[in-house]
Amino acid sequence: MANCPECGTEIDLPEDTIKNEILDCPTCGLELEVVSLDPAEVDLAPEEEEDWGE
Amino acid sequence: MKVELGVLASRIRLEEKMLVKRARKREDVNLTIVDPREFRWSESDLRHLDVLLDREISQSRAYHIMELLSSTGITLVNDFQTVQLCGDKAFTSVQLKKHGVPTPDFRVAFDRESALRAIEDIGYPAVLKPVDGSWGRMVSKIDNRESAEATLEHKSQLDSHFHSIYYVQDFVETGNKDIRAFVLDQDVIGAAYRESDHWITNAARGGESRAYPLTDELEDIVQATSEVFGGGALAVDLLESERGLLINEVNCSMEFKESMKVIDRDIAAELLDYTVEQVKVSEEVTQDRCLA
Numbered sequence: 001m002a003n004c005p006e007c008g009t010e011i012d013l014p015e016d017t018i019k020n021e022i023l024d025c026p027t028c029g030l031e032l033e034v035v036s037l038d039p040a041e042v043d044l045a046p047e048e049e050e051d052w053g054e
Numbered sequence: 055m056k057v058e059l060g061v062l063a064s065r066i067r068l069e070e071k072m073l074v075k076r077a078r079k080r081e082d083v084n085l086t087i088v089d090p091r092e093f094r095w096s097e098s099d100l101r102h103l104d105v106l107l108d109r110e111i112s113q114s115r116a117y118h119i120m121e122l123l124s125s126t127g128i129t130l131v132n133d134f135q136t137v138q139l140c141g142d143k144a145f146t147s148v149q150l151k152k153h154g155v156p157t158p159d160f161r162v163a164f165d166r167e168s169a170l171r172a173i174e175d176i177g178y179p180a181v182l183k184p185v186d187g188s189w190g191r192m193v194s195k196i197d198n199r200e201s202a203e204a205t206l207e208h209k210s211q212l213d214s215h216f217h218s219i220y221y222v223q224d225f226v227e228t229g230n231k232d233i234r235a236f237v238l239d240q241d242v243i244g245a246a247y248r249e250s251d252h253w254i255t256n257a258a259r260g261g262e263s264r265a266y267p268l269t270d271e272l273e274d275i276v277q278a279t280s281e282v283f284g285g286g287a288l289a290v291d292l293l294e295s296e297r298g299l300l301i302n303e304v305n306c307s308m309e310f311k312e313s314m315k316v317i318d319r320d321i322a323a324e325l326l327d328y329t330v331e332q333v334k335v336s337e338e339v340t341q342d343r344c345l346a
Contacts, residue, residue: 018074020089021066033065046065050214051114053188053258054289054305 002040060106072322132286140306159224169220179225189258244317257312
């Protein structure tokens with residue numbers, strides 16, 4: 001179980017979660033990055049930068 | 055023997071998750087996710103890899119890492135020359151024009167005054183884009199001289215040196231839609247309309263996908279584009295115009311989650327198959343060189 005760093009909501013990471021995966025906090029909607037799987041830990045996802053894209 | 059596959063990605067989005075899930079199911083693949091934020095240049099770090107698939111969201115990171123790895127013997131998808139060409143709209147347009155592939159008229163200028171002349175030369179409306187931009191970011195439609203002067207003045211205040219390169223394109227009226235096609239070397243695997251309420255139709259800006267049937271015209275122009283880029287895994291953006299289909303942009307780290315909703319082929323699986331297959335292609339090329 002990870003906690004949203006903004007609102008503290010407990011987030012249950014699905015079994016197939018991958019490190020660095022992006023997800024939305026189900027409560028506050030902030031974009032989060034899974035920074036660790038064991039222990040489960042999320043942090044605010046990096047903000048979009050000018051060179052992001054395809 | 056298993057293929058040692060690396061996926062270069064700092065941000066695992068839906069596309070990367072699809073690729074990782076499919077790769078982990080394959081018995082012929084060992085997967086390593088390479089996070090560029092943890093990457094330090096040293097050949098030994100990634101020496102075990104046979105092939106590296108670029109899925110990095112930061113174009114500047116991807117550009118440099120692919121160049122650093124280009125002489126290590128690791129097969130790269132896409133190779134550095136393709137990344138370089140896709141990463142600059144001016145280079146892309148020049149190569150397309152040189153090879154006779156239809157594309158909107160364009161100009162490139164390096165000074166505010168000459169940029170204004172380039173816009174007037176193209177005629178209104180014109181589109182001003184950063185050469186290295188993506189997702190429709192900082193793209194401006196310019197309807198008259200007043201908006202040209204204002205946009206150029208605003209642009210002159212921006213920090214990045216890339217904003218002092220002025221890429222001007224003819225505005226093609228398409229009814230707020232374009233076409234995205236996916237090609238692996240010469241295999242056009244599918245296409246979709248991207249439609250929006252806005253003239254910028256990027257999926258990252260809310261553009262929605264609708265099926266687009268593969269036609270001979272589309273396959274021909276996309277295959278010709280792929281040839282100009284030396285093949286690879288490409289997402290090609292096209293515009294419908296009075297002149298027929300035009301190539302607008304070419305992307306080398308294809309985003310496909312929206313298009314997959316309307317294309318009945320598994321783009322993630324096909325991209326993965328293609329990437330693994332490139333190891334065999336590289337080995338065959340090496341063997342041929344040794345025998346020659």
